[in-house]
Amino acid sequence: MYQLAASLLPASLVNTLEDKFANIRSVLISGGVIAGSRDNSDSKEPPVVKEARDRLSNAQSTLESTKSQLREQKAELDVDFGVDSIFRALKGECISRDSGEYNYELCWMKQTKQKSKKGRGDTTMGKYARIGSTTVDEATSSGQIIPKTKVVLEYENGQSCWNGPSRSTKVILDCGEKNELTKITEDEKCVYSMFVTTPAVCELLTDANAGKAKGAKDEL
Numbered sequence: 001m002y003q004l005a006a007s008l009l010p011a012s013l014v015n016t017l018e019d020k021f022a023n024i025r026s027v028l029i030s031g032g033v034i035a036g037s038r039d040n041s042d043s044k045e046p047p048v049v050k051e052a053r054d055r056l057s058n059a060q061s062t063l064e065s066t067k068s069q070l071r072e073q074k075a076e077l078d079v080d081f082g083v084d085s086i087f088r089a090l091k092g093e094c095i096s097r098d099s100g101e102y103n104y105e106l107c108w109m110k111q112t113k114q115k116s117k118k119g120r121g122d123t124t125m126g127k128y129a130r131i132g133s134t135t136v137d138e139a140t141s142s143g144q145i146i147p148k149t150k151v152v153l154e155y156e157n158g159q160s161c162w163n164g165p166s167r168s169t170k171v172i173l174d175c176g177e178k179n180e181l182t183k184i185t186e187d188e189k190c191v192y193s194m195f196v197t198t199p200a201v202c203e204l205l206t207d208a209n210a211g212k213a214k215g216a217k218d219e220l
């Protein structure tokens with residue numbers, strides 16, 4: 001049909017028409033209205049469609065990574081770092097102590113773990129939940145018994161105990177020069193206490209205990 005029409009028209013007109021068709025076709029391809037030539041092995045899509053698809057896919061991955069950063073930052077906002085965020089600097093650090101069958105590990109504001117020395121794997125003893133406080137009776141150098149406030153980091157929802165609750169740990173903090181895990185006890189089955197010294201609570205405990213001496217309300 002095209003051949004027949006072409007043979008009936010003057011060559012110059014055929015050339016002009018062919019040029020016009022080619023122009024219209026390339027406008028349609030670049031506008032994404034029709035697909036480009038099938039034998040163009042680089043892409044079966046017009047370049048603008050491919051570019052738009054690439055831009056969309058880049059924008060989607062940027063959006064996903066921004067969303068995941070936002071999730072992490074929101075989770076961080078939910079973490080209880082205490083008054084003036086005194087525990088924030090300790091986040092990500094861990095201390096440990098060898099005790100009996102296990103190596104015990106405290107990762108501040110994250111989790112507590114019991115690590116088998118016999119290669120039986122690690123047991124999570126709780127995930128960081130909140131800061132609390134407790135009062136312990138202590139003897140002074142003169143033998144006088146006085147109540148002392150301690151800061152407690154509470155870890156909950158650890159690995160479940162066989163026939164029992166999820167493991168949990170109370171990390172009882174006292175003022176000390178170094179971050180040090182000094183003692184671990186299992187008070188009831190799968191309910192643990194870790195005794196830890198840290199410079200992070202010195203000021204807080206001095207203030208709290210000075211307040212207590214004056215009979216002021218404990219405001220930890």
Ligand code: MAN
Nearest residue numbers: 114123161162186188189190
């Ligand atoms: C393991 C340890 C112990 C715990 C028992 C409970 O042996 O986690 O601390 O008491 O499991 O079955």
